[in-house]
Amino acid sequence: MHIPNINSIDLNLLKVFDAVYREGNVAAAARRMGMSQPAASHALARLRHALGDDLFVRSARGMLPTARAEQVAGPIRQALGYLELGLQSHVFDPATSTHRFSVALDNCSAIALTARILSGVSQAAPGVSIHLRPSGTIDVDGMMDASELDLFIGRPGESRERFCSQVVSSDPFVVVHPGHSNSLDGVMSVEELVSTPHLQLSSTGDDTSFLDAWLEKQGLKRTVQHSVPLLGYTSELRQKDLLVVMRRPIAEVISGDGGLSIRQLPFASPLVDTCLRWHRRVDTNPAHVWLREMIGSIVARVGTAKDSSLA
CATH class of the missing domain: 3.40.190.10 (Periplasmic binding protein-like II)
Incomplete structure (x- = not known):
């Protein structure tokens, strides 16, 4: 492998490499750098010579990095990031900053x-x-x-x-259901939990099987009627007699629009x-x-x- 002399590499060449790697296109990299496309191409050619590798190969999908380019891309980006931080002022004034x-x-x-x-x-x-x-x-x-x-x-x-x-x-789970109060309003009974169909949220990544495990210990089971994304369930919930078990921060926000109420579970909820x-x-x-x-x-x-x- 060709081992370059660090003294022969201009910092600007590394900035051009990073821009081309991110954009996958020399013209776009040049615009990102505020330079002409010929200047960016020339800088890339100099770096290719210094590293002894093509670095990027033209394809229908743009400039594809070679194995060598993939190898050095991470260290170059981190080095540039550290340099940018080092050059920043050690004082931050939020009232005047444009960060x-x-x-x-x-x-x-x-x-x-x-x-x-x-x-x-x-x-x-x-x-x-x-x-x-x-x-x-x-x-x-x-x-x-x-x-x-x-x-x-x-x-x-x-x-x-x-x-x-x-x-x-660290937030607990609560139950959201049709109603007219947007604050935590008492504890939902076990009977309500099992007699009313549930909506399951499919996009939060939250596991609500803890509820099923607790109900099973009581010899009970809930009915999950539908599974829907987080952003698409409120109209369904307002129109039908359904329940959703969700984290309290979400419940506080969506119930604020009216038509939905929040109740606590009849047992200590796990925290997320x-x-x-x-x-x-x-x-x-x-x-x-x-x-x-x-x-x-x-x-x-x-x-x-x-x-x-x-x-």
């Missing part, structure tokens, strides 16, 4: 927290922009490694040394943790610390409001 954050959320967090996060950012940091995206369609860890994602909000994942995490909420997850390299970065503290305080206020409704 842009990218945050991924799971379904439950997206429903329960999106409006609150946007409101909190707008009030504390009017020049800051935040890009919220669903976590179910992306490689969260890979994007954090590539410095393309600042933070994940959702259920705890597999513990990995290069990531940090913090549990910010919501955590913040970020790459260890940004652990002490002032901008990221501010973002995590702000979101953590928002979740804490939501939890306090919900707990007071139980009093």
